[in-house]
Amino acid sequence: MADEQDVRALDYLYEAGLLKRYRRTGWVVAGVAAPESIADHSHRAAIVAAVVAELEGADPQRSAFLALFHDTQESRLTDIPYIGKRYLKAASNAEVTADQTAGMPEGLARLIGGTESEYEARESAEAVCARDADKLECLLQAVEYREQGTDTQAWIDTSFAALKTSSAQRLAKLALERTPLAWMHEARDAKSPK
Amino acid sequence: MADEQDVRALDYLYEAGLLKRYRRTGWVVAGVAAPESIADHSHRAAIVAAVVAELEGADPQRSAFLALFHDTQESRLTDIPYIGKRYLKAASNAEVTADQTAGMPEGLARLIGGTESEYEARESAEAVCARDADKLECLLQAVEYREQGTDTQAWIDTSFAALKTSSAQRLAKLALERTPLAWMHEARDAKSPK
Amino acid sequence: MADEQDVRALDYLYEAGLLKRYRRTGWVVAGVAAPESIADHSHRAAIVAAVVAELEGADPQRSAFLALFHDTQESRLTDIPYIGKRYLKAASNAEVTADQTAGMPEGLARLIGGTESEYEARESAEAVCARDADKLECLLQAVEYREQGTDTQAWIDTSFAALKTSSAQRLAKLALERTPLAWMHEARDAKSPK
Amino acid sequence: MADEQDVRALDYLYEAGLLKRYRRTGWVVAGVAAPESIADHSHRAAIVAAVVAELEGADPQRSAFLALFHDTQESRLTDIPYIGKRYLKAASNAEVTADQTAGMPEGLARLIGGTESEYEARESAEAVCARDADKLECLLQAVEYREQGTDTQAWIDTSFAALKTSSAQRLAKLALERTPLAWMHEARDAKSPK
């Protein structure tokens, strides 16, 4: 592989580092004191995608892979809040991805580009699950921030309404009935493992 | 699926939320003012795994999947710093994963448990790439924190020395020669896309 | 005055509160650990505008007023980083201001709208000084962040090159020769005031 | 202009940078996790002053100018909390301003000093509006922090009681009836601008 291709692959990894620095804008607007990063969100979204896909009988690994990359264009587009969408016309994720992968080894460019096109097409079961994972992750986080004092009801309602799969809907309903740390309190009362 | 299994699946997702709150302990020790979370690290590690596996001719999706989950036991074990390992004897990741997945739908438990066992076995090409991704991600972050003023040389050296694949070693060498924002300065000078 | 007009005036003040929450995106990209807000920047920019205008023989109060409002559209547009400008086509500041001031008492809408149009026209001496203040403020902050460990040379160079008035250029040159806390060390050594 | 005068003007701008770093002490006492800076407060206070002055038929530009500088002495005095005032006897703002402007070009010293003396005299309509802006801004922020989980009722009550102009009182009453993000939810439901 040519050295210049290596440089482009490396640059992509440095670029992905921006996703750790950018806070999710919606939470900044909501007034959360120390909001999560885009990477934070994407990490759990990928795990949620695996779980939802498994429950739906889709390929969990593929769905997680789509979710892993679903916000990677935001290193260039930033995370535009709802109100901003009235005023900003963004290049498509496909255009951004093309720039991000230009000059990479061809297989790598195809691998990354493929996640973008499948996710945006909203057709495969894996894409549908990954999109639900994006919303369900947001709902879980909204519940967590609500427990920490911030009013996030608008985020909960919007996320809930956007869910498509019955598994994600079922988990979301449960999430509203159960508290985020319930698992820990139960584990605390369980017998010690040794 | 029984409701109790849903609860266990949901609880796993809430538990994964802790990975956003826990800071990577090594950076706290190093004195970084606002260190990344475990989820931050895991997100880019999964992307790095996909890239390294692709370059190595392994399955990038599987490798990313292993990296995605590789620190999920730390919601219960915390991120123990190097010095702490002299004083703390931890349950195995297998034991923690067993507790985390107990009561889940069987397919889901097997899916998650399978990432743990393959990653720990260090045998498959995908596991080797995922482990290199863990180290290479740390090296990239160390370079970034160094540019932001903190002395992270010890982390750079340790991470570099631990790399096994030639692709990861090649990218690591490049990472030390190139600055984290070089891609942006080059993109800035490029022609506008429209 | 009709109550609805009051509501619109009040809403403008709540909207301006977002400028305290939004971090200046450039510093996030640069890796500053706890970057200033847009309001932080705008406050000193307005003071800089008064100083530069006074030195240039322009109206300092007018220039400060222009600088005070110069980024207020970012409550809806966000602070788009340089790289983002390749991918995002933003509504004009005039359009955003029109939305922000719609329904306000007419005098108030004209007052706010007038700052936008004068600033964007870049013609009056006061607008030129306010624009220089925007850049000079950024340069001062870049020097301060550099002293705190982050490499901000690119911001210093870009800001310096954009200055138009000889007063701003003179102050910028001095800023690079003198350290941000020099005034304090000198005041410390001065005689006590009482 | 002599070079030494330039240095003093520049030093004033560096000194103003401290207002970005100092947190408003009252919010620290209240337990707000990431409190705003003095500059944050002053920026919106200046905008509030323009609005209130316009509604009161006073000169909005002058009132904003007074508000812009109204806390600039705190770079030397710090933001002393209420309880601290029982124990600390502070130099007058006039004395601090005299030190801050000593050695500056005479016109600039007079410009800055003039804001201090007019604001402290509490006589001109513009000073009265600027003082109301200081209080109204605090009330708005208190409402915002309350929505984010902190009990700030004492700050709301104290700020409300201190307002003098009927415009500020009217806006304050509205502020307590309306939520900080109401404007955004309404804009979200409005037709797209294009």
Next chain:
Amino acid sequence: MADEQDVRALDYLYEAGLLKRYRRTGWVVAGVAAPESIADHSHRAAIVAAVVAELEGADPQRSAFLALFHDTQESRLTDIPYIGKRYLKAASNAEVTADQTAGMPEGLARLIGGTESEYEARESAEAVCARDADKLECLLQAVEYREQGTDTQAWIDTSFAALKTSSAQRLAKLALERTPLAWMHEARDAKSPK
């Protein structure tokens, strides 16, 4: 004293600096946005110990001294959260202290080691008061974080139940009836001291 012994004494002081950087893990789990450090907790715990011991007729200075050091082993063990104790078997505090004080001047090693053994033995009145101080401090902090929006009831209940001395129990009951800033509001209404 040999130079090597000085180095070991100095290293102990640098090591203690880690306690300022490590956040108390329980609050991270609870979702507090900017949690206190171990040093923060230990400082007030030592003051609480002095107060409780004085009220109980024990030696306040000794009890404060025990509390001052009671978490110093956490520079090596970290602050393991409740759930983590199921999975981590830690070396004893005695073992850690032995390592921390190895090579120090003998009197110093004995001084520090003595706090550990007395505190862990739970026998002397001073140790009992210091242990109550650890719990009462946690309860006070939990009340403070609750006022700032986070649900900390589980921490309040657990801390309360662990108190042994009647003085600490009495103060804890009062703490739940009175608000953290009551003292300030009363001081505010009192006559000025001059």
Next chain:
Amino acid sequence: MADEQDVRALDYLYEAGLLKRYRRTGWVVAGVAAPESIADHSHRAAIVAAVVAELEGADPQRSAFLALFHDTQESRLTDIPYIGKRYLKAASNAEVTADQTAGMPEGLARLIGGTESEYEARESAEAVCARDADKLECLLQAVEYREQGTDTQAWIDTSFAALKTSSAQRLAKLALERTPLAWMHEARDAKSPK
């Protein structure tokens, strides 16, 4: 003990909680991104006092006790930076302590008041060591912040010059030769304890 006395004792403990929230002002001025609290400083200062006193042949427990309380008046006085001392005339620590302890059980008031008077008198060996601890702690922290990128040389020089005891001077000299994490790197290379 009368209930009112309990309330005063409790209020003192809540008041001490402010020391966790107040950042050390000098570091804010220096531009440290996330500066330590007054409680953070006081905790290590008390440990330093014990070490220095032990090395000097004074009573380490008494010296630590003095250091523990040495900044407790700052809950009312705040931490006034050097430049502020030119403009603020503070009540004496004795006056503040008298207010803080008014109404407490007499023994408790005497205990706390005694630390203030002995520390301020600067006569006992324990007071001299506690004062050196205040300075040496500041020097250690300055070295640590320097390693993290901020220029703190002025703080190092001032602290060093103020030291009185030969033990503190010796440790300070060593602190400048040795890095803050040296102990950890050495412990890392040592044999495992088990």
